Amino acid sequence: KDFDSLLSAILRNVFLAKISATDEDKIIEDGLAVAERAGLQAKQLAHQLSIFAQGGYQVHKMEQMEPLLKEAAQNIFKDPGIKCNIYIPEELWQCEIDAKQIRQVFENVLINAKEAMPNGGAVDLIAENTTIGTNIKSLKKGSYVRITIKDYGEGIPPEHLSRIFDPYFTTKKKGRGGLGLGLAISDSIIKYHSGLISVESSVGLGTTFSIYLPATLKNEA
Ligand SMILES: Nc1ncnc2c1ncn2[C@@H]1O[C@H](COP(=O)(O)OP(=O)(O)OP(=O)(O)O)[C@@H](O)[C@H]1O
Ligand SMILES: [Mg+2]
Structure with a gap:
């Protein structure tokens, strides 16, 4: 859960940075898009692992x-x-x-x-x-x-x-x-x-x- 909220905070700020980037900031924007996708994948992985990790005390x-x-x-x-x-x-x-x-x-x-x-x-x-x-x-x-x-x-x-x-x-x-x-x-x-x-x-x-x-x-x- 903690890990998930950390990722959410990262994603929120990446999103804010992305929408405040101006037209000249194309490179920054592309970089942020990559960061955003990685963040979303990490969230998905964290969710799967958290369910799986409960196997310890199923x-x-x-x-x-x-x-x-x-x-x-x-x-x-x-x-x-x-x-x-x-x-x-x-x-x-x-x-x-x-x-x-x-x-x-x-x-x-x-x-x-x-x-x-x-x-x-x-x-x-x-x-x-x-x-x-x-x-x-x-x-x-x-x-x-x-x-x-x-x-x-x-x-x-x-x-x-x-x-x-x-x-x-x-x-x-x-x-x-x-x-x-x-x-x-x-x-x-x-x-x-x-x-x-x-x-x-x-x-x-x-x-x-x-x-x-x-x-x-x-x-x-
Ligand atoms: N119903 C299906 N029809 C066609 N290919 C499938 C199907 N289910 C699984 N596959 C194949 O098996 C691979 C592995 O499936 P798996 O669910 O483990 O990973 P994924 O779907 O690629 O990624 P993730 O589930 O992590 O988002 C898929 O990439 C796909 O090539
Ligand atoms: Mg799949």
């Missing part, structure tokens, strides 16, 4: 997934242009999770979906109960809630697929967001929850992320 509570998913979708798809179709069965299992962290994961994936469809389109957000046997190697046998987030955007070329969860891997233009940390942080959060995040994609057709979170059935709780 609060795992039994949560309903439905409100979390709906909040995340509402936060990301504020403006029209992208239609978010949400399918959640009534009897969806509950999960023991850190709600703030998991909402951040949903938001990171939804932001990517939005950024993959600059001209608008649709995103499908599907939640399901599923039982995993031995079919997914990196998951223990048991009950899971699977969240599927499907976009119809640009897709990911096969040579990038294995790198998208790497810290700082990004294909987005420098200076316009795109630190390449969204998925790296999301992957860590899901691993802390003993879950799994996986991806399938076809260039030109779209991308599907699947997030598995261990479920706690009512009679086990």
